[in-house]
Amino acid sequence: MLILPIVGGSLIMLFVDVCRLCDEIEAISSRSSMISLVSNFIKNLEVNDLELAVRFIIGELFPPWEPEIGLGASGVIGCVIKVFSSSKSEFFKVFKSTGDLGLASMRIAEKIGCIPLLTASEGDLTIKDVYEGFKSIARASGEGSRRKKIRLFHGLLLRARRPVEVKYLVKLALGERRHGFSEGLMEEAIADAFNLPYELVRRAHMLTSDLGLTARIAKLKGVEGLRRQRIVLFHPVKPMLAEKANDLLSALRELGGRASFEIKVDGARVQVHKLNDKVKIFSRRATDVTTSLPEVVEVVKRVAAESAVFEGEVIALTSNGKPAPFQLLMRRFRRQRSVSELVSKIPLKLYFFDILYLNGETLIDKPYIERRKILRSVVSEDVIIETLITSKYEEAQTFYEKALKDGHEGLIAKDLESPYTPGVRGKKWLKIKPVFNTLDLVVIAAEYGHGYRASMLSDLYLAAYNPENNEFEVVGKCFTGLTDEELIWITKRLKEVAIKEEGRVVYVEPKIVVEVAFDEVQKSPHYKSGLALRFPRIIRIRDDKSPLEVDTIQTLSKIFEEQRGRRKEAT
DNA sequence: GATGTCTGCCCC
């Protein structure tokens, strides 16, 4: 991180100015207005302030590959309550009406008449002060670190002189945004501020993965700097994303009748960076997971290339070398302790599927088929994900069926000519997964939502029937799938059948039945039923079904066993 | 050592 010691007096950017800007943004919904507002704000900032301000405005503190502060709602709110002599119940009351922790904190600060705010001794917080403050919090680790983090955040809050600073200190700490201005619009604001082509800013952002750095390059080096931007080893590139296809045939058609089909394994996506013997592995969201995966590091070290960036998928294997449940992989994935003991207990395998950089050359603009060729020249076939390139639907169908039979999730169809486009747009990769069966479940409780859903019961507790004890047992919570209109309706209905309210949770009579889609049944250490749905989403409200007709725990158990069976039989 | 709380982010 580049921070220069001193800048000319009037140029120093105060934190409160960023806060006020964010408040303005929050009040408008027009994207173009937001962009010009931000553009004007960042246009004349000194470059170090620019880098920080750009991140702060989109609600980020650090580049994505750096560790987070390690404080969440509980710790942060505890600090707010203490600094402003409030109480949990008071905070909770304010929060319930807004659904926004930052806003609630500001109200608490306002309520006590800003006495600690006015006694702040060290003058206004600059954005650099705020950055340094959070940096110290992030650095604390190990025993006693939680107390230390809380003490440091406490100190930061004490230096706020205005309630609005409290609001955004809390939002930054928690990663709350909710002002409708995020990465995509910031790219446009940077382009506008420094009078540069949007596409170049966007491309540089893809490669740096950090808007602060992108803004710095834009201001200091302009068009040429953006154009010259290459992949930086050990700074993860944003992953290219896949879109869902309806089925195999439509995917093949959409990609022009001929495509590459890669097996989609149920693992975790990684980006691997290598320079001679130095290797780093990043998760999909740019977390450094190198220390958790020593055997993967070894595989990469042996790759015959001086420097390279690969994309791949890591999965766990069962004792017979077949794909293991995702939950097993997660025991390894971000583990810090006893890693070496787990290496033999839960073996992992890395499958490569793309290469973005090789010996100094950035490859993302080359077509898929060419990157594939380069990949095959660098790593051996047995560590590359199984692939079929075909224009024949029947062949692809057979391959798909085999993938499912082997216990994999499905296929990814890829456009043979497409470059690697990090980020969201230009999706030339299509996910093909079987349509899952749905279950009918009954709602037995619901929770109030956050943000604009604060007044609605948007989070439903879903239960299956257990005939053995004649009870409805929770197998998951679900918030997604309903339209706003349906949410309003269901909130009203739930209140009619409410039994009791505890905090944010409203318990209701088992009356309302919903049809729920899901990806998998998992073992749950959390629910009494011992089962939980993976990725539940509501398909529709079943007015026509009575609670007695919902699916049973036994049905879920059966689905769970079938999943296991598929993995065991896999050959 | 066992249990509980909190946090962040794998997969959607």
Place this chain on the structure above:
DNA sequence: ATTCTGC
């Protein structure tokens, strides 16, 4: 995952 909204 889903839905809503600006453009």
Place this chain on the structure above:
DNA sequence: GCAGAATGGGCAGACATC
């Protein structure tokens, strides 16, 4: 029609507390 933004779940691991 599209991209961007906002909504949220279950879970394992790290730290705190008994």
